[in-house]
Amino acid sequence: MNKPVLSERMQAIEDMVLPGLPVADIGTDHGLIPADILLKGICPFAVLTDINPGPLEKCRENLRSFGVDPSLYSIIQGDGFDPIGDGGFGTVITAGMGGELIISIFEETGWSVTRPKGEPIAKRYVLQPRTHADDLRSYLTETEFRICDYRLAKERGRICEVFAVELCAAGEARSDCGLVSEFLLGKNDPLITEFVDGKIRKARRIFENASESENKDAKDAAEIWRATACLLEEIRRNL
Numbered sequence: 001m002n003k004p005v006l007s008e009r010m011q012a013i014e015d016m017v018l019p020g021l022p023v024a025d026i027g028t029d030h031g032l033i034p035a036d037i038l039l040k041g042i043c044p045f046a047v048l049t050d051i052n053p054g055p056l057e058k059c060r061e062n063l064r065s066f067g068v069d070p071s072l073y074s075i076i077q078g079d080g081f082d083p084i085g086d087g088g089f090g091t092v093i094t095a096g097m098g099g100e101l102i103i104s105i106f107e108e109t110g111w112s113v114t115r116p117k118g119e120p121i122a123k124r125y126v127l128q129p130r131t132h133a134d135d136l137r138s139y140l141t142e143t144e145f146r147i148c149d150y151r152l153a154k155e156r157g158r159i160c161e162v163f164a165v166e167l168c169a170a171g172e173a174r175s176d177c178g179l180v181s182e183f184l185l186g187k188n189d190p191l192i193t194e195f196v197d198g199k200i201r202k203a204r205r206i207f208e209n210a211s212e213s214e215n216k217d218a219k220d221a222a223e224i225w226r227a228t229a230c231l232l233e234e235i236r237r238n239l
């Protein structure tokens, strides 16, 4: 029998799932994360969704080949949180998509269903944005969510950000909108130095390219990126 093999990134996602409660995986694609969760008995039931039929075929085939009990999961095609609007989940995973897409999922299919009848659809959301992670973190922590876990994990040589959020209790809201998550900085993650160095290199590269331009807007942008690189270097010195 085949077994799901999780990358470090996928393992970090699995580690943040609340055990003993149903889990939903939005944009599941291959379905490896929920398959592994069910085979290990971490959660009693899983809903696997994807907007496209092709990935769901692959996912169905994978779960069959891993021997996952079909009574423990359902596979539903749909957009964002639409297929899970009734709620009742411990954890909703949304991983491997761009941060902007995850924001639009929260705004377009999530916001209206986040609290149907006053209840959230899940206790916890585990997120792994491939891009625009800072925008997603800022968006969520400026609204109703607080970060409850944050980890860096490597996949194919690239550092990925994995974080979990939960709805805040009244008066508990605390934004986390800096260049690097305050929560992450407080965690002493083994990859934090490499992560911040990568951000500094990116800011310097954009600054250098933009500063060569004769265009005024580009020059203004260059100044912002120079200041960003300086702030990141300050963060780096304090690690």
Ligand SMILES: C[S@@+](CC[C@H](N)C(=O)[O-])C[C@H]1O[C@@H](n2cnc3c(N)ncnc32)[C@H](O)[C@@H]1O
Pocket: 026, 027, 028, 029, 030, 049, 050, 051, 052, 055, 078, 079, 080, 081, 094, 095, 096, 097, 101, 105, 128
């Ligand atoms: C790169 S895969 C990520 C697979 C898996 N979640 C992971 O982290 O390894 C992204 C998947 O999200 C699906 N997707 C894109 N937009 C979506 C949406 N609005 N709702 C649900 N699924 C979506 C795509 O079809 C694709 O299968």
